[in-house]
Amino acid sequence: VQALSPALAAQIAEARRVTALTGAGMSAESGVPTFRDAQTGLWARYDPAELATPEAFERDPSRVWQWYAWRRELVTRAEPNAGHRALARWARHARVTVVTQNVDGLHQQAGSPEVLELHGNLRRSICSAGCGEQPVGEGEPPPCPRCGAPLRPDVVWFGEMLPEAALNGALAAVEAADIVLSIGTANQVQPAASLPHLARRNGCLVVEVNPEETPLTPEADWSLRGTAAGLLPLLLEAATEQRVQR
Ligand code: APR
Numbered sequence: 371v372q373a374l375s376p377a378l379a380a381q382i383a384e385a386r387r388v389t390a391l392t393g394a395g396m397s398a399e400s401g402v403p404t405f406r407d408a409q410t411g412l413w414a415r416y417d418p419a420e421l422a423t424p425e426a427f428e429r430d431p432s433r434v435w436q437w438y439a440w441r442r443e444l445v446t447r448a449e450p451n452a453g454h455r456a457l458a459r460w461a462r463h464a465r466v467t468v469v470t471q472n473v474d475g476l477h478q479q480a481g482s483p484e485v486l487e488l489h490g491n492l493r494r495s496i497c498s499a500g501c502g503e504q505p506v507g508e509g510e511p512p513p514c515p516r517c518g519a520p521l522r523p524d525v526v527w528f529g530e531m532l533p534e535a536a537l538n539g540a541l542a543a544v545e546a547a548d549i550v551l552s553i554g555t556a557n558q559v560q561p562a563a564s565l566p567h568l569a570r571r572n573g574c575l576v577v578e579v580n581p582e583e584t585p586l587t588p589e590a591d592w593s594l595r596g597t598a599a600g601l602l603p604l605l606l607e608a609a610t611e612q613r614v615q616r
Contacts (some may be wrong), residue, residue, distance in 0.1 A: 378592050379608035381575055382549065385464055388609075389547035390457055391540075391565055392470045392477070392598075395554020395580060399451040399599040402444055402474055406556050423528050427498070431520050435511035438523040442492050445473075450480035453553070453598030456606040458482045463609050467543040469536075471555060471562050473525045486536045486543070488562055494524035532561065544569050551605075553579040554598050557586045566590070577605075 374382070394404035405413045416437070420426050427434045450458075458481035460466045467484045468477045473492040477485045495506045499519035506512050511520040526532055540562075544550055550569035557563040566576050566586050578586055578593040579601050587593045594601050 374594075374604055374608055375592075378577070379611065382605055382608040383611045385548040385575075385609070387547050388460065388464050388466045388549050388551065389540075389543040389569070390466060390468045390551040390553060391544075391555065391562065392457075392468060392472060392553045393555025393557075393562075394472060396453055396470070396598045397445075397448065397451070397472055397474050397476050398554065399453065399597060400448040400474075400476055402448050402472075402476075404554075406558065418528060422525075424530060427522055427527070431498075431522075432510045435520075435522070438492055438525070439510070442523075445475065445492065448474065448476060450476045451599040453600075453602040454480035454482070456602035460606050460609050467539075467547075469540040469543060469562075469565065471559070473523075486539045488526070488532050488536050488540060490523070490525035490533065492523045492525050495521045496524045498522040537561065540565060541568070544574070545572060547574050549575045549577060551577050551579060552584075552586055552590070553602070555580075555584070557584045579605075 398404050403410055403412050405411050408414060421434055421437050454476050457466060457468060461483050468482045469486045469488060470477055471489050473489050475491050475493050494503055496502060497504050497514035497517060497519055499514065499517050501514050501516040504514050504521055506521060514521055544565050547569060550566055552566045569576050570589055576590045578590040579596065579598060581595060581597055
């Protein structure tokens with residue numbers, strides 16, 4: 371098992387404010403497919419332009435609705451993994467804000483007290499005409515109970531704006547952090563991919579957890595080649611290490 375360097379372990383033990391930026395790789399070990407992994411990634415099998423844009427929904431609402439219903443089924447069956455649980459436990463020792471691009475709700479399920487969802491949550495459905503969150507009735511897609519317009523998944527599609535409160539919260543959490551973790555994200559989608567660079571500019575420690583290199587790798591103070599479920603428990607161990615009084 372890869373041990374953490376003592377220098378990194380000490381920095382983690384001292385951190386009072388941690389901001390964890392998580393992507394699809396965070397949930398890979400929960401059996402939820404990522405987007406850009408070769409072969410298994412969703413975008414290796416489906417065309418995002420056909421399924422994850424407002425135009426796609428306009429063109430064929432039932433095809434989009436059914437694809438998200440399939441993904442919702444996957445995530446409701448999934449369990450948080452050791453990585454989600456380690457981040458949730460870390461929050462007992464420091465302030466840990468999770469800023470996730472994921473829409474699976476697994477951080478909340480694992481017990482993380484602070485989760486900002488930059489790309490929404492596919493367990494929620496909203497009225498496509500703006501009535502807000504709505505209960506899901508019959509139909510693919512079901513009509514909004516208030517205005518009759520089709521419901522849509524409460525997720526951010528390509529070309530759409532991110533929820534302002536979540537993005538502002540994410541910027542504040544990155545500005546205030548002692549450590550910013552980038553976990554399981556290819557760092558290819560804006561504006562989420564800019565957050566760790568903002569942390570670098572503020573002189574905050576940036577730690578990447580990913581089995582592969584990403585565009586962030588050369589910028590990170592530490593880039594750990596491993597998985598979320600494999601490495602986050604080691605980071606948690608360092609965070610809970612009682613500092614030996616020198
Ligand atoms: N642990 C940690 N990282 C992993 C694991 C794992 N077990 N398995 C894969 N990864 C890494 C991959 O190496 C890759 O860098 O997770 C990353 C997943 O990248 P993407 O599939 O592109 O997911 P993400 O970066 O979250 O995508 C961002 O793109 O399609 C949009 O809105 C969608 O939120 C998504 C956004």
